[in-house]
Amino acid sequence: AQSVSQHNHxxxxxxxxxxxxxxxxxxxxxVNLFWYVQYPGQHLQLLLKYFSGDPLVKGIKGFEAEFIKxxxxxxxxxxxxxxxxxxxxxxxxxxxxxLIWGAGTKLIIKP
Amino acid sequence: NxxxxxxxxxxxxxxxxxxTLQCTQDMNHNYxxxxxxxxxxxxxxxxxxxxxxxxxxxxxxxxxxVSRSTTEDFPLRLELAAPSQTSVYFCASRSGTxxxxxQFFGPGTRLTVL
Numbered sequence: 068a069q070s071v072s073q074h075n076h077x078x079x080x081x082x083x084x085x086x087x088x089x090x091x092x093x094x095x096x097x098v099n100l101f102w103y104v105q106y107p108g109q110h111l112q113l114l115l116k117y118f119s120g121d122p123l124v125k126g127i128k129g130f131e132a133e134f135i136k137x138x139x140x141x142x143x144x145x146x147x148x149x150x151x152x153x154x155x156x157x158x159x160x161x162x163x164x165x166l167i168w169g170a171g172t173k174l175i176i177k178p
Numbered sequence: 179n180x181x182x183x184x185x186x187x188x189x190x191x192x193x194x195x196x197x198t199l200q201c202t203q204d205m206n207h208n209y210x211x212x213x214x215x216x217x218x219x220x221x222x223x224x225x226x227x228x229x230x231x232x233x234x235x236x237x238x239x240x241x242x243x244v245s246r247s248t249t250e251d252f253p254l255r256l257e258l259a260a261p262s263q264t265s266v267y268f269c270a271s272r273s274g275t276x277x278x279x280x281q282f283f284g285p286g287t288r289l290t291v292l
Contacts, residue, residue: 076218110283157220
């Protein structure tokens with residue numbers, strides 16, 4: 068069965084630092100990939116998604132992710148983080164009717 | 179549109195009590211989902227529905243039941259609450275018209291079973 072791994076459970080960065088959060092899924096073929104964000108006290112919302120085409124996907128709030136098929140990866144990046152990016156980030160892959168979720172990465176940005 | 183709404187926001191139950199978590203969406207979405215979110219575990223799918231009258235088990239269905247009598251509503255029932263069901267529960271929905279669409283989430287219900 069498909070599975071998703073997010074290797075960093077907690078990340079602490081200073082403002083203006085660059086961010087990369089790792090996401091790997093377990094098997095290939097055609098995949099649909101997502102990054103969701105959950106800000107403190109709020110519900111999950113979509114940051115970006117990949118279905119086909121350009122493997123570099125741009126999302127909201129300056130986030131982007133790169134799909135690397137050979138590495139089964141879909142890492143999330145942002146060149147310069149802000150305090151308001153403090154949140155929990157979840158990677159997910161579509162499997163039939165469902166999304167299979169990673170465990171999440173808690174990102175804390177120090178002002 | 180209100181999107182996906184859930185009630186209640188918080189609830190404390192005693193072991194053995196029952197309750198229903200309500201979920202409603204006003205986007206005319208065919209697909210609806212119930213997840214639980216435990217710290218460090220991500221989201222686990224409890225049940226899902228592909229349309230009114232059709233439900234199916236997800237990864238962790240034991241101890242829960244669902245029904246889908248209308249497109250809008252997808253209640254989750256806990257019959258005999260146990261401490262292991264302490265969690266945050268999220269309902270989500272998505273349109274069934276396209277494969278490449280996102281799930282929209284409700285604000286969650288934080289349930290504690292003591």
